[in-house]
Amino acid sequence: MRLHPLAFPALIAATGASAAALSTVCTSSYVTDSLPSIVGIEFGSVSAVAVYNYSVAAGNSYPGVSGRNFCNISVAYSHTLKNDSVRARFQSETKPSLANATVKVNVYYYLPAPRQWSSRFLATGGGGFSINSGLSGLEGGLVYNAAVGLTDGGFGSLTTVLTDVLIPANGTMAWDLLVNLAYLSIHEMTEIGTGMATNFYTNTSKVYTYYQGCSEGGREGWSQVQRYGTQYDGAVIGAPAFRQAFxxxxxxxxxxxxxxxxxxxxxxxxxxxxxxxxxxxxxxxxxxxxxxxxxxxxxxxxxxxxxxxxxxxxxxxxxxxxxxxxxxxxxxxxxxxxxxxxxxxxxxxxxxxxxxxxxxxxxxxxxxxxxxxxxxxxxxxxxxxxxxxxxxxxxxxxxxxxxxxxxxxxxxxxxxxxxxxxxxxxxxxxxxxxxxxxTDTLMTVWPDLEDFQQSGGKVIHYHGEADNSIPTFYEQGIDALGDFYKLFLIPGAGHCSPAADNGPFPQTMIGSIIDWVEHGVAPEKVLNATILQGDLEGTRQDICAFSTRPEWKGNATVQPECVWPDREALAAWYPTLDSIPLSVYGLA
Known part of the structure; x- marks a missing residue:
């Protein structure tokens, strides 16, 4: 069974701007003039529609909000694959490719009205074999007054997934589209979105660039901060579906x-x-x-x-x-x-x-x-x-x-x-x-985060302990990465969402990464979370930063203490994998 996301455009949001200000800039001509110049990218059609008084219902990864005004924008672009870097990567290989084709990629954005611009762009990823998660992956940007974008990866529509187009005929793989899913299209969507926002708001000197995604979207997030480390200021990455071969x-x-x-x-x-x-x-x-x-x-x-x-x-x-x-x-x-x-x-x-x-x-x-x-x-x-x-x-x-x-x-x-x-x-x-x-092409990348770390990038990484899709385990030594990387294992949570009643979930993760990047307030010991279902719905319950674990003492209505597990308990997170003659832990 193929899994298809909901089809909705991406979001760049803002509140409180006057109708006149939004209507003045929310035109296809103004947006076209704001597009950045990128080598290898040829822009096509552009559309822009103003949206007023939009409401966002609360989701697992963001609280609700109302009264948002923004410009709904779609942009098409293409690059002839036989001439660009995608094709160049495989020129020395015998793998079939779409060498003579031109793939049109569509990206979608909401741009906030200028008076409320907060100098943020949020890139989003997908799930399964989809490169986007539709509305559910985008509305978080509206809550935090951030520009948000998504891409169709050149698959033909927002609801088309890679496996719909991966095999043109048995024995032939569309490697160029696989490259798009692996890392390229989200990078280009981010590069276009950040550049467009910078030009759209002429008084903007710094656009903070963030990423949010879970599952395949989590893998896509790591692909971005590994390959394009200086492009992102912060990332919220959940249950990454990397090590695909395993x-x-x-x-x-x-x-x-x-x-x-x-x-x-x-x-x-x-x-x-x-x-x-x-x-x-x-x-x-x-x-x-x-x-x-x-x-x-x-x-x-x-x-x-x-x-x-x-x-x-x-x-x-x-x-x-x-x-x-x-x-x-x-x-x-x-x-x-x-x-x-x-x-x-x-x-x-x-x-x-x-x-x-x-x-x-x-x-x-x-x-x-x-x-x-x-x-x-x-x-x-x-x-x-x-x-x-x-x-x-x-x-x-x-x-x-x-x-x-x-x-x-x-x-x-x-x-x-x-x-x-x-x-x-x-x-x-x-x-x-x-x-x-x-290994040396797409879905497996050696996890080199040096550029991201040295440029000041921050990561909040979360994973449900009751995840039944992607197993939870981590390598020793991650505590030493705390200056830029924090891992939170969520008790009772399933795959990218709450599972158990009365289990906490970090609904305000985007706010947490913004506080860390823009204000220097790191989630040092705990991540704010809320119980979203069950008898205790609405109750705050903090999540401990790994490698510490929660322990309740005495009055069970207070927050848990974050304690260090003993050596035997800690070793349970680091199984010995000795069948494959390579470093499994080192593969992303």
Whole structure:
């Protein structure tokens, strides 16, 4: 199944400007005159429409706001690929390309009225295999009076994703469009947007440039600060979908384990194991609230085998989409209509669940990649799909992970992957193939942030501990990066959003990065967050900067203390990955 974002134009916002001032500058001719001159870019059509008294509903990553006036702008541009830097990158290679084509890219902006201009530009990214997240990824700019932009990457429309256009014919890959997704189009959208804003507001000497994105948008964010470090002042990056060669095949490990073991669990079994894990580990942080705040302690002190023999029961379901949201989900297990389910948890049920938690191992017992944290809602990767004809559950491998294997590795326009005869060593071979194919080109980049750091750039990096799409693990030594980089693991949060009731989520992240960059107020120990759902909705609950972890002492209504985990608990975040002969941690 292909995931498509909502189609909305990008935003550059402001409040309080007079209608006369906005109508004077919000014209296609004025915007055209404000476009920057960029080598290799040829601008096409430009449109500009004034919008008044616009309201933004609160989202996970920004609070609500009303009364915004702005200029809604779209700009088309192109570069002939056989002459530009995109094509030059592959001139010495035999990979098929769109060498003789001209790709038109569309970028979209909202420009605020001049009197309220705050000298900010916010670039946004996408999710899945989309290069933009539509309105949901853009309205944060309106809240903070910042210019905001998005791009269609040259795919043809805002709702067209890369996999719709990646394979023109089996055996042929549109490498130029892959380059656009990998890093180029967001860079160009930012370069155009920042330059246009500078020219549009003639009294502007400094435009602070920010980035915000999660999942694929998080990977895109790292691609920007790595490749174009001096272009950005700050970035808010969530659950980055990097290490694609590892990340995408990793989703098939539970299905491979089930195929080999000859047992496929149903959704009710998996939900029972999730619930038992939460019940057992909830209070390990000192507070019983339905949220696992210390997944490291849960991993050390709880084993799902304690659920063996317990019973489960679920009513019939009409079906739902697979989990994982905007991330690179691998399996479609657990979706579709199912009958009523009941039974007892067995050792085979636990083995299927532990495959998700522990991650994949090769035939020699070496660790290939990381698993997911305890308590994640993992049915999309573990639970089988139901066959109504045979009344059985089967292991299913499809979706974005299947597209990665078929399209990106084999240049085949397909997303359904057969698991017949597939073993852990096939998984290892896929990982190596993907690494070798993409390391020096696009989706894998050595994480060099020197230019970004030396130019004063700042990063707020967040990741839900209950993320069931992209696993959470980090390398030792990140504490030494605190002068420009802060990592926050969000208890109970899923993929780019809240998951557990009563779990906090950092809704004002853009405000936090602005405070850090423009006012020198760093989130030294905690990141402000709010509980967005559940009985405690609206309550503030701070999130501790990693490597410290939350611990509640005494009165559970106060903020948690941020404590240093002991050596054993800290080591739970740094698994030894010894199957692949390269530094997995060093790959972005």
């Amino acid at each position: 990340q995408q095949p990793n989703h098939f490990w539970p299905q491979i384990q089930q195929t080999v073991a000859g047992y496929v669990p149903n959704t009710c079994e998996i939900q029972k194991l999730v619930n038992d894990t939460i019940d057992a580990c909830d209070a390990l942080d000192g507070k019983k609230d339905g949220v696992i705040g210390r997944t490291d302690l849960c991993r050390l002190h709880y084993n799902a085998s304690s659920s063996i023999g317990s019973t489960y029961s679920c009513a019939a379901s009409s079906g739902s989409s697979s989990g994982g949201g905007m991330g690179p989900v691998g399996a479609s297990g657990g979706s579709g209509a199912t009958p009523a389910q009941n039974g007892s948890i067995t050792a085979k049920s636990v083995a299927a669940w532990n495959a998700l938690i522990d991650g994949p191992y090769d035939s020699k017992g070496r660790h290939l990649y990381v698993g997911f944290q305890p308590g994640n809602q993992g049915a999309s990767d573990v639970a089988g799909s139901y066959n109504s004809t045979s009344s059985t559950y089967y292991a299913s491998a499809s979706g974005l992970g299947g597209q990665w294997i078929d399209m990106f590795l084999n240049d085949i326009d397909s997303e359904e992957l057969s698991l017949e005869g597939v073993t852990a060593d096939n998984l290892r071979a896929w990982i190596l193939q993907g690494y070798q194919k993409y």
